[in-house]
Amino acid sequence: MHETRATRPPIRRSRAGGARKQPVCYGDPQASSPTLRAAQRGHRKGQLAEAAALYRAVLDQDPTCLDARVNLGSLHARAGAASAARALFVEVLASVTDPRALRDVAFGLLHIGALPQARTAFERALEGNASLIGARLGLARLCGELGDHEAAVHHARRAVHDAPEEASAHLELHRALFDDRALDPCIEAAARAVSLDPGYALARYLLAGALARSGCVDEARQALGSEGLIEAGLVDALWYALRPGLRCFSTKRATLLFALELAPSQGPVIDLGVRHGVSTRLLAEASGAEVHGFDSFQGLPESWQSRPAGAFSTAGELPPVPPSVRLYPGLFAETLPPFAATLREPPRLIHVDCDLYSSAAEAFSCLGPLVRPGCVIVLDEYIGNASFREDEHRALHEAAARLGWRIDERCLNWITGQGVVLVG
Numbered sequence: 001m002h003e004t005r006a007t008r009p010p011i012r013r014s015r016a017g018g019a020r021k022q023p024v025c026y027g028d029p030q031a032s033s034p035t036l037r038a039a040q041r042g043h044r045k046g047q048l049a050e051a052a053a054l055y056r057a058v059l060d061q062d063p064t065c066l067d068a069r070v071n072l073g074s075l076h077a078r079a080g081a082a083s084a085a086r087a088l089f090v091e092v093l094a095s096v097t098d099p100r101a102l103r104d105v106a107f108g109l110l111h112i113g114a115l116p117q118a119r120t121a122f123e124r125a126l127e128g129n130a131s132l133i134g135a136r137l138g139l140a141r142l143c144g145e146l147g148d149h150e151a152a153v154h155h156a157r158r159a160v161h162d163a164p165e166e167a168s169a170h171l172e173l174h175r176a177l178f179d180d181r182a183l184d185p186c187i188e189a190a191a192r193a194v195s196l197d198p199g200y201a202l203a204r205y206l207l208a209g210a211l212a213r214s215g216c217v218d219e220a221r222q223a224l225g226s227e228g229l230i231e232a233g234l235v236d237a238l239w240y241a242l243r244p245g246l247r248c249f250s251t252k253r254a255t256l257l258f259a260l261e262l263a264p265s266q267g268p269v270i271d272l273g274v275r276h277g278v279s280t281r282l283l284a285e286a287s288g289a290e291v292h293g294f295d296s297f298q299g300l301p302e303s304w305q306s307r308p309a310g311a312f313s314t315a316g317e318l319p320p321v322p323p324s325v326r327l328y329p330g331l332f333a334e335t336l337p338p339f340a341a342t343l344r345e346p347p348r349l350i351h352v353d354c355d356l357y358s359s360a361a362e363a364f365s366c367l368g369p370l371v372r373p374g375c376v377i378v379l380d381e382y383i384g385n386a387s388f389r390e391d392e393h394r395a396l397h398e399a400a401a402r403l404g405w406r407i408d409e410r411c412l413n414w415i416t417g418q419g420v421v422l423v424g
């Protein structure tokens with residue numbers, strides 16, 4: 001999502017965009033019905049179940065009420081109820097031309113992993129109002145994640161053109177232009193973001209990464225700014241990532257494609273953490289392999305970082321996946337042992353995206369004995385946060401020590417936090 005100076009957190013690199021937390025109101029609030037106003041009041045106060053019931057009551061009376069459709073869709077999306085959210089958003093997309101509503105629907109669709117539909121919604125929002133900068137930045141990021149590099153650069157450049165004083169537009173251009181083998185253009189864009197907003201920690205972090213990778217280590221140290229602006233653990237992650245010869249990409253998609261290319265051409269792919277199915281569908285479509293996706297679909301079993309237990313829940317709903325994917329709903333401790341007992345071929349690639357040390361450790365304890373040299377492991381949060389050494393990273397290195405693996409790190413992605421390792 002477009003970050004404003006007032007709300008921008010110190011470092012927030014992943015999962016751009018999301019369903020709105022505050023209710024929207026597109027029309028004249030005085031002209032709206034008392035029930036709709038009560039729903040929006042409850043929504044604003046965080047009384048989400050009551051607000052949802054009131055939005056439903058509004059829609060029973062007037063199924064075309066735009067405020068109620070978008071707000072109820074966002075509430076469903078935030079609760080993980082993807083199909084209910086998708087149904088409302090797709091209806092709005094088919095029938096509405098209000099650019100702000102289309103922008104909000106785009107972020108809602110992004111939140112539930114409906115990436116192609118989110119792209120359509122952003123594009124339609126911008127057709128109606130080309131100066132919606134949040135939609136432009138959201139679209140630039142999304143095009144990158146969809147692998148449309150040209151469109152990502154086009155929209156990021158357009159954002160810079162339309163909002164030349166907005167640091168986040170320049171940082172989006174940095175991401176779109178990022179190429180770890182030709183860093184000058186993206187360094188220029190990140191440096192501009194920092195000069196416009198010297199307190200923008202993420203811009204400083206990404207600038208430092210690109211500078212250090214291009215050999216300008218002193219400038220990189222300077223770019224990190226005064227001590228404490230960026231958490232020490234993240235600075236540690238950056239220097240950890242900056243060993244020579246390793247790749248870095250600016251999207252999760254590019255990292256996963258790199259990993260698939262490195263992996264053997266035989267054997268299943270295992271996705272640990274499916275949620276709305278973004279990584280699972282990508283792995284299936286790009287590999288042509290059988291993909292096994294594991295998730296409780298109830299969210300994180302424990303709190304992690306600032307997220308409570310249950311974060312990322314889809315309330316038990318399974319996402320749409322192609323026929324080459326098999327999903328195993330349940331905790332890893334319940335679903336992985338019977339799977340491991342019947343697996344006939346060693347996995348070619350394991351994608352670990354369950355955030356918690358305990359979940360990753362459980363996964364390696366079940367699947368580790370099946371791993372053979374040549375297997376590629378991608379860890380979504382390998383260097384992704386200030387306590388990275390205590391999470392997925394720790395689980396991998398403990399498993400390697402136990403099972404005698406040699407860990408060959410091939411991609412350490414300071415932009416997305418991912419790591420790709422080849423097991424030797």
Ligand SMILES: C[S@@+](CC[C@H](N)C(=O)[O-])C[C@H]1O[C@@H](n2cnc3c(N)ncnc32)[C@H](O)[C@@H]1O
Binds near residue numbers: 274275331
């Ligand atoms: C960040 S989400 C995965 C995102 C997904 N890979 C994507 O591309 O959007 C993390 C997921 O891990 C799941 N998870 C974490 N620990 C688990 C465990 N021990 N058993 C089952 N699922 C778990 C959560 O339910 C959550 O859906």
